[in-house]
Amino acid sequence: MKIIHPIFQEPIVLEDDKVCVIQIENKKCYRELLCEILYQSKRLREGNLLITEEGKEFDLGKDIHVITDVLPVDSNQxxxxxxxxxxxxxxxxxxxxxxxxxxxxxxxxxxxxxxxxxxxxxxxxxxxxxxxxxxxxADLKIECENIKLLEKLLDYLEVVQEFLKPKCIIIMGLKQFFEKDELEEIYKFVIYQGIRLVLIENAIDKESYDFEKKLIVDMDLCEI
Structure with missing residues (x-):
């Protein structure tokens, strides 16, 4: 699976055993990309982001699950x-x-x-x-007992994968909420569950993580 956009020099290839992290340090570029993904996922307007696999282009509103804010995730949406x-x-x-x-x-x-x-x-x-x-x-719904954000997010990701079966999940700004050990727990979980996860971040993070593949776009929009 590949992610294609004009700000990337080459298509980003997603790997099954790694979480893809796109770190965009230029705030304006980061903001514009987030808005573009959001508008495409809600089918409000066309955009330049393409997610493809073996020549097939996926619909961001149908095939990709986009999480703009992890705080209010709801397994009973x-x-x-x-x-x-x-x-x-x-x-x-x-x-x-x-x-x-x-x-x-x-x-x-x-x-x-x-x-x-x-x-x-x-x-x-x-x-x-x-x-x-x-x-x-009968108010039939999925039982949600976890109140801690990490467990709540993991439960949500599992439910999304089970019922919606997206080709991949995009989360915006995830790293601002979790420590390194928590992030690595999330990484291990999604890889075990067969979830293709893409994080789009703005915060500068120089840490090295297991199970992470990172692309950095710096302030001058150059890839590192």
Whole structure:
């Protein structure tokens, strides 16, 4: 997999056993690249960032998961819950659960009919109660007990990989929140999980890390 952009002299090649860190020391360039990635991921405008693999260009809004701020990461965001509900619905309709599923939905429909028939005011409800409706009523969601940022982030990355299956994950400004040992723990985790992780940083970091491949673009926009 390669990352291509006019500010890079050559395509950046992502490696399966390393986290790619792009350290852009020029604040204006860093800001413009972040805005460009954000706009592309939300499909607000076209940009110059390309992520390709074997000649195929990926859609930043569909194939790449972009995290602009790690503080509010939420494993129960709408897109993830949608994938969870789809999986649970498929399970409920398999042969082992099919008969019981149909009976439960039929009983719910019958219960609503009996309940509303006793009202003097005319009431209306859906002709068919779906499993998706049932999941929402039950507030089905992913359990999130960790309150520490590191564990919360690792849980989130695992959930994203499991349900959204992005080609890679881009995180902006991750290093400002974690110490070296914590970063290396994140690196080991994503490599073990098969997650291709790209960090885009502005802070100057001269540390050497295991499992990290770094590209530095300095104040004069020269690569180091």
């Amino acid at each position: 709408r897109k993830i819950l949608g994938k969870l509900y789809q999986r649970m619905e498929s399970t409920a309709l398999e042969s082992d659960f099919y008969l019981e599923t149909q009976q439960i939905l039929s009983q719910l429909q019958r219960f609503m009919t009996i309940l509303t028939d006793d009202e003097m005011i005319a009431l209306d409800f859906k002709d068919e109660i779906s499993l998706q409706d049932l999941f929402k009523i």
